[in-house]
Amino acid sequence: MASSETAFAEAHRARGLAPFLRSQMRNIAPFLTLIFLSAFFAVASPSFATLDNLGNILTQVSVTGIIAVGLTFVILCAEIDLSIASIANVTGIAVAYFTLQESYVNIANIPLPGAVAIILSILLCALLGLVNALGLTVIGIPSFIMTLAMMQIAAGISALLVRGQIAYKVPGLITTLGSGSIGGIPWIVIVAAIMLLGGHLVLTYTRFGRYVYMVGGNREAAEYSGLNVKFILGAVMVISAVCSGIGGMLGVAHFGSAQQNEFDTYLLDSIAAVVVGGTSLFGGRGGIGNTIVGLFVLGVLNNGLDHVNIDSFLKILIRGLILLAALIINVYAQRLREKAAE
Incomplete structure (x- = not known):
């Protein structure tokens, strides 16, 4: 009798484990991918698994993480x-x-040259995010089309401002946060961590x-519950634009110059970080924790x-294949969720 009860309990746990793993596939797959990639490159290259290289990775993903x-x-x-x-x-x-235009305000004879450039930017x-929000929520333009148009508008403004030139001067605060460090830790990594933490706390x-x-x-x-859906949609579009800004x-301070394109x-890196990390393209599932995993992947x-x-052209192909795999998992996980709800 005891053995039959044990067998029944094990069978019950087995039946319960499989649905759980399927439901968590969107979260488990990115972790397994990260572990596999880390192990593979650690074996393939002795210089990969070092603290200095970990710092390089964190710095390299910081701008993507902020966006x-x-x-x-x-x-x-x-x-x-x-x-x-x-x-x-x-x-x-x-x-x-704005920095090159020597924009400043003078309050009580105290010049604030970098502050105005940062505020105006x-x-x-x-403002560009607000235009996206109004197009989506007021006019009813799908976000794909609205932001595609905004992509061209912003590119046009960039071309008008830079006119094919390269600018090097930015406010001191931006220079410090973009390319400076404190205690050996780059400020840009700290800013990215703070913004990721803030986003997680808000969500x-x-x-x-x-x-x-x-x-x-x-x-x-x-x-139906009375939530102002249009306000929420508009707000997230503005949040997205400000984080991008x-x-x-x-990024300009980190790269050392501002230039077109x-x-x-x-664009692809940021979308890939969110999707590869396991946030659902269909909404309502995921979060900043998933984005952090995607950034590390x-x-x-x-x-x-x-x-x-490896061949630089092959790198692009590999990245595309990994993004495709993440999309397949994302869609498959959504189908499993829909079947479970039926």
């Missing part, structure tokens, strides 16, 4: 923002442009964060490929 914070909010609402890279670029160029990216512990998940999980139910300003690769992959001296 991905806002994009996580957008994707959790089952929307997309294709203008993040262009907004990052135009904000970085704008802060250099943040206002610019927030996890605030009413606004709960509303974001509600809108992404079931928009119709959110509307901050990433753009610090400097952030083009960050991309960081380890890009850095590791450099250490094994």
Whole structure:
């Protein structure tokens, strides 16, 4: 009798384990990918598994991480923002442009030369995000199309400001945060960590964060419950633009110059970080924790490929294949969720 009860209990646990693993596949797969990539590159290259290289990886993913914070909010609402890279670029160029124009205010005879450049640049990216928000919520343009148009608008503003030139001067605060360090830790890594932590706290512990998940999980139910869905959608578009702008300003200081098309690769990188980490493209599932895992997967992959001296063109193919695998897992996990709900 005891043996039959034990067998029944084991069978019950087995039946319970499989559905659990399937339901958590979106979260488990990125961790397994990260572990596999880390182990592979550690064996393939002795210089990979070092503390100095870990610092390199953190620095390399910092700008992507800052931009991905806002994009996580957008994707959790089952929307997309294709203008993040262009907004990052135009904000970085704008802060250099305003600095070159020697913009300043004088309060009680105290000049504040970098402050105005930073404020104007943040206002610019927030304005572009607001245009995205109005197009999505007031006019009713799908976010894919609206942000695609904004991508071109921001690129046009960048071209007008820079006019084919390269700008090098940015405010001192931006220079410090983008390329300076404290105690051997780059400031840009600290800023990225603070923004990721802030995004996590907002999504996890605030009413606004709960509303974001509600809108992404079931928009119709959110509307019936009296939630102002349009306000939430508009807010996440502005958050995405501001995060992109901050990433753009610090990125310009980190790279040492502001020029056109400097952030083009960050569109795919940021989307990949969010999706590879396991945040659902269909909304309502995932979060900043998933984005952090996705950032490490991309960081380890890009850095590791450099250490094994692989063909640069093959790197692009491998990154694309990993993103495709993440998308397949994302869609498959959504189908499992829908079947479980039936």
